[in-house]
Amino acid sequence: MSKAAAVEARDEERDGVRTVRLRIPAKAEYITLSRLALTGLAKVSPIEEETLADLKLALTEAVSNSIRHAYANGSGHVEIAYALSSTRLEIEVFDDGRGFDPERPLAIEGEELTEGGLGIAIIRTVADELEIESRPGVRGSRLRLVKQLRLA
Numbered sequence: 634m635s636k637a638a639a640v641e642a643r644d645e646e647r648d649g650v651r652t653v654r655l656r657i658p659a660k661a662e663y664i665t666l667s668r669l670a671l672t673g674l675a676k677v678s679p680i681e682e683e684t685l686a687d688l689k690l691a692l693t694e695a696v697s698n699s700i701r702h703a704y705a706n707g708s709g710h711v712e713i714a715y716a717l718s719s720t721r722l723e724i725e726v727f728d729d730g731r732g733f734d735p736e737r738p739l740a741i742e743g744e745e746l747t748e749g750g751l752g753i754a755i756i757r758t759v760a761d762e763l764e765i766e767s768r769p770g771v772r773g774s775r776l777r778l779v780k781q782l783r784l785a
């Protein structure tokens with residue numbers, strides 16, 4: 634067993650908002666867990682299948698960014714907070730890694746096309762609201778997306 638819990642989850646319900654907080658190691662194999670938490674929440678308060686699929690994609694992109702870009706050697710953690718009410722889902726993804734400039738236009742020129750650079754664009758397409766707080770040279774990033782829901 635490791636000396637500290639690798640994964641932590643907390644769950645509370647207040648004023649009709651169900652909140653789940655998940656803290657995972659910044660490693661690719663934990664991305665599935667962040668998606669599973671969303672699947673679990675959607676069971677409590679059904680989200681349309683297509684919306685759920687979109688949200689999982691956006692979540693995967695956001696968590697992948699924290700894992701791939703924020704930390705140099707996979708040593709950090711990523712925290713995800715899901716807040717679900719009957720009308721909206723808010724997902725926040727936090728890391729404590731290298732910050733970046735969210736305004737930076739997609740650098741396609743001079744970069745390998747295989748690098749992608751589509752993650753944030755995908756998240757923006759899926760979300761009704763998207764907020765990214767990060768600065769180059771300052772530790773930590775926070776991404777917050779909101780999806781308005783029509784319940785299934």
Ligand SMILES: Nc1ncnc2c1ncn2[C@@H]1O[C@H](COP(=O)(O)OP(=O)(O)O)[C@@H](O)[C@H]1O
Nearest residue numbers: 698699702703731733748749750751752753774
């Ligand atoms: N959590 C993060 N920490 C540090 N840098 C990030 C983070 N999220 C995004 N970035 C930066 O923003 C860029 C664009 O992200 P994205 O649109 O997902 O494209 P990609 O991940 O394919 O490069 C990344 O290449 C990276 O430089």
Ligand SMILES: [Mg+2]
Nearest residue numbers: 694698752753
């Ligand atoms: Mg990405």
